[in-house]
Amino acid sequence: MSDNKRSLPTWLDLRPLGLIALAIAAVWCTSIVMSTYKGIKVKPEKKTIKVIGSAKKRIVSDLIEWNAVIVAHAPDRTAAYKELREHTQQAVSFLQAAGVKAADIQPQSASVQEEFDVSYDYKVFPGAKEPTRIEKRTLKGYVTRAAINVRSADVQTVEKASREVTSLLEQGVSITSGAPSYFYTRLGELKVEMLAAAGKDARARADNILKSTGGQDIKRLVVANMGIININPANSTETSNEGNNDTTSYEKDIITIVRAEFELED
Numbered sequence: 001m002s003d004n005k006r007s008l009p010t011w012l013d014l015r016p017l018g019l020i021a022l023a024i025a026a027v028w029c030t031s032i033v034m035s036t037y038k039g040i041k042v043k044p045e046k047k048t049i050k051v052i053g054s055a056k057k058r059i060v061s062d063l064i065e066w067n068a069v070i071v072a073h074a075p076d077r078t079a080a081y082k083e084l085r086e087h088t089q090q091a092v093s094f095l096q097a098a099g100v101k102a103a104d105i106q107p108q109s110a111s112v113q114e115e116f117d118v119s120y121d122y123k124v125f126p127g128a129k130e131p132t133r134i135e136k137r138t139l140k141g142y143v144t145r146a147a148i149n150v151r152s153a154d155v156q157t158v159e160k161a162s163r164e165v166t167s168l169l170e171q172g173v174s175i176t177s178g179a180p181s182y183f184y185t186r187l188g189e190l191k192v193e194m195l196a197a198a199g200k201d202a203r204a205r206a207d208n209i210l211k212s213t214g215g216q217d218i219k220r221l222v223v224a225n226m227g228i229i230n231i232n233p234a235n236s237t238e239t240s241n242e243g244n245n246d247t248t249s250y251e252k253d254i255i256t257i258v259r260a261e262f263e264l265e266d
Contacts, residue, residue, distance in 0.1 A: 047264040048222060049209065053202025055194050055256045058234065061182035061249075064155040066162045071174045072144045077112060080142040084110055087173040088146050094168060095150065098161040104152040112144045155182065155250065181247040184231070190254065195226050198258035206262050216264040227257035 070087050074080035088107055095105055117138045122131040152158045159180055168175050184190075199221075206218060230239050233249035246252055 047216065047266075048261050049206050049215075049218075049264060050259070050261045051202050051206045051209070052227075053198045053200070053205060053258045053260060055197035055201055055258075057190070057194065057197075057254050059184050059190070059231075059252050059254055061155055061184055061252065063151070063153055063183040063185050064158045064180050065149070065151050065183070066158055066180040067147050067149045067178045068162075068165055069145060069147050069176045069178070071176075073115070073141055073174075074144075075141040077142045080112065080144045081110065084144040084146055087168075087175070088148065090171065090173050091148055091165065091168060091175055094165060095148075095161055098164065099154070099157045100150060100152065100161055101154070104150055104154070104158075106149040106151070108147040108149060110144050110146040112142055114139060115141045115143050159250070179248070182250050182252075183247060184252065184254075187231075187254075191226070191229065191256070194229070194254065194256035195224075195258060198226070198256045199224050199260060202258050202260035203262070206260070210264075216266075219263045219265045222261040222263050224258055224260040227259060230255045 068091065070084060070091055072080055072084035072087055074083055092105055092107060096102055117140045119136045119138070121134045121136060123134055124131045150158055150161075162177050162180050165175060165177050202224070203218070203221075210216065210218070228239075228241065228243040230244040231246050232238050232244050232253050232255065233246050234251040234253055236246075236253065238244060239255070
């Protein structure tokens with residue numbers, strides 16, 4: 001073999017180092033490509049704003065429920081029932097004369113109970129040191145009861161009659177008037193309207209916040225959830241996690257809350 005083709009010493013052979021350099025370069029280039037790919041494919045996170053909107057509206061009850069209880073006493077069971085029937089008819093006639101429709105008046109079945117005079121006597125039995133109290137019950141008569149229920153859309157007429165019906169006491173009719181209950185029957189329809197109003201309020205609040213802070217404009221509504229509906233007596237601000245449903249007042253305030261989230265412009 002000639003001198004020109006003489007092999008180099010093993011420690012001067014640089015080929016393995018070249019292969020290592022090529023491998024490092026390949027890994028580095030792959031890393032750059034992957035980073036660039038991720039930078040292109042991953043979308044920026046959407047920016048949103050969450051607000052709470054509310055709406056309040058005064059409503060007037062369109063249904064009333066009311067009842068009265070009539071009581072009659074007599075020494076004889078039959079006489080007690082007869083007196084109760086007569087007094088019930090007097091009450092029904094009074095309500096009809098006051099403008100309450102006959103179809104809205106619902107007399108209920110009667111009940112009867114015995115009435116006793118109770119007296120006590122004390123007796124010492126043989127072998128006892130202390131007297132024993134002995135109760136003595138003597139039948140004195142019967143008491144009968146019947147309720148009259150009224151359910152009507154003529155709220156003001158029934159309300160007025162419920163206040164005046166106790167004038168029958170002057171005619172010997174033992175009657176007790178209960179407190180009326182007031183309802184609003186179109187609540188399902190109103191919920192849609194209230195949701196729209198509360199959503200509009202939420203949008204206005206979001207716009208005001210972004211305007212005062214110099215933020216982006218709103219792009220679209222992402223989600224809107226209706227919260228608890230509170231129906232309170234007029235001018236009351238009471239709230240409840242379960243939702244209020246007032247039945248004690250003729251005029252009421254319905255308060256609706258909406259939790260909304262809006263996406264912002266890029």
